[in-house]
Structures are given as structure tokens and as C-alpha cells.
Amino acid sequence: xxxxxxxxxxxxxxxxxxxxxxxxxxxxxxxxxxxxxxxxxxxxxxxxxxxxxxxxxxxxxxxxxxxxxxxxxxxxxxxxxxxxxxxxxxxxxxxxxxxxxxxxxxxxxxxxxxxxxxxxxxxxxxxxxxxxxxxxxxxxxxxxxxxxxxxxxxxxxxxxxxxxxxxxxxxxxxxxxxxxxxxxxx
Numbered sequence: 001x002x003x004x005x006x007x008x009x010x011x012x013x014x015x016x017x018x019x020x021x022x023x024x025x026x027x028x029x030x031x032x033x034x035x036x037x038x039x040x041x042x043x044x045x046x047x048x049x050x051x052x053x054x055x056x057x058x059x060x061x062x063x064x065x066x067x068x069x070x071x072x073x074x075x076x077x078x079x080x081x082x083x084x085x086x087x088x089x090x091x092x093x094x095x096x097x098x099x100x101x102x103x104x105x106x107x108x109x110x111x112x113x114x115x116x117x118x119x120x121x122x123x124x125x126x127x128x129x130x131x132x133x134x135x136x137x138x139x140x141x142x143x144x145x146x147x148x149x150x151x152x153x154x155x156x157x158x159x160x161x162x163x164x165x166x167x168x169x170x171x172x173x174x175x176x177x178x179x180x181x182x183x184x185x186x
Contacts, residue, residue: 076165079124123147139180156170
């Protein structure tokens with residue numbers, strides 16, 4: 001007796017095509033997930049650089065804690081702000097204003113170095129020291145804002161939109177660092 005074969009021509013080919021489509025959608029999803037992870041990683045790197053730069057200038061302000069802190073450090077500049085001539089305070093006695101000028105020039109160079117590596121684009125920095133109430137002009141609330149342009153759009157909160165530093169659009173990113181500095185020197 002001869003074996004009986006049923007006629008199901010092309011059924012295996014149809015299974016292979018369906019499996020290939022399912023695999024294709026899975027691979028597309030994995031690629032999209034990888035792209036999103038890469039964007040998030042870049043945003044994280046930008047934020048970490050901005051926090052490090054803001055912390056750096058805050059520590060420089062703490063070291064040069066004179067009562068002229070407000071006039072020495074209050075300024076806004078961008079990454080396109082021209083640099084002044086290189087200042088030096090090494091080996092000589094410098095005033096707090098000269099130290100502040102050196103700090104700011106070195107910090108502008110650090111901002112530009114970060115920008116050259118692709119970390120922070122269109123950087124604007126705002127330093128706002130204000131005399132603190134009840135400290136007889138010797139205590140300062142210092143706010144350092146680092147603003148830069150991110151790669152993708154985000155929806156900002158009303159509180160973030162109210163911060164006036166840099167261009168206020170839907171690609172702006174901000175790091176705000178607040179601290180209290182008590183001035184020792186006179």
C-alpha cells in the first residue's frame with residue numbers, strides 16, 4: 001500500500017514569511033530602543049557636564065569669599081563671549097577682584113572645552129549672588145544657572161520657563177545650583 005500525501009503546497013513558505021515579519025518587527029523595536037537609549041545617554045552626559053561646571057564655579061566662589069563677592073561674580077555670558085587676556089595670580093598677591101576675574105576666564109575656557117567635545121551647545125551661564133538678609137552684607141545666596149540647547153524637544157514646566165537665562169525655547173536645558181556663601185574676608 002502506497003503512502004498517502006496531502007497536498008499542502010506553500011504552507012511552509014507562508015510560515016517562514018510570517019516568522020520573518022515577526023522577527024523584523026522585533027529587530028526594528030530593538031533598534032528604536034537602542035536609539036532612544038543613546039539619546040538618553042547623551043542627555044545624561046550633557047547634564048553631568050553642566051552640573052560639574054556649575055559646581056566648579058560655586059567652589060571657586062566659596063574659595064574667594066570676600067564681601068565684594070556680589071560685584072566680582074555677578075554676570076551673564078555665553079559660550080561666544082570673547083575671552084579677556086589671560087590673567088595670572090600665581091606667585092603674586094592678588095585682590096579678590098583679580099582672583100574672580102581669573103576664575104571667570106578659566107571657567108569660560110572650561111565651558112568652551114566642553115562645547116568642543118559636543119557636550120554643551122549654545123551655553124549661557126548666569127551667576128546671581130545676592131546679599132542675604134540678616135547677615136550685614138557678609139552672607140550671599142548664590143545662584144548659578146547653566147543653560148544649553150539639547151538635541152530633542154521637551155516640554156518645560158511653568159517654573160522652568162520662568163527662569164531667565166539663555167534662550168527660552170523647547171530645546172533649552174537648565175541646571176540651577178543654589179548655595180549660601182558666608183564672606184570671611186573684609
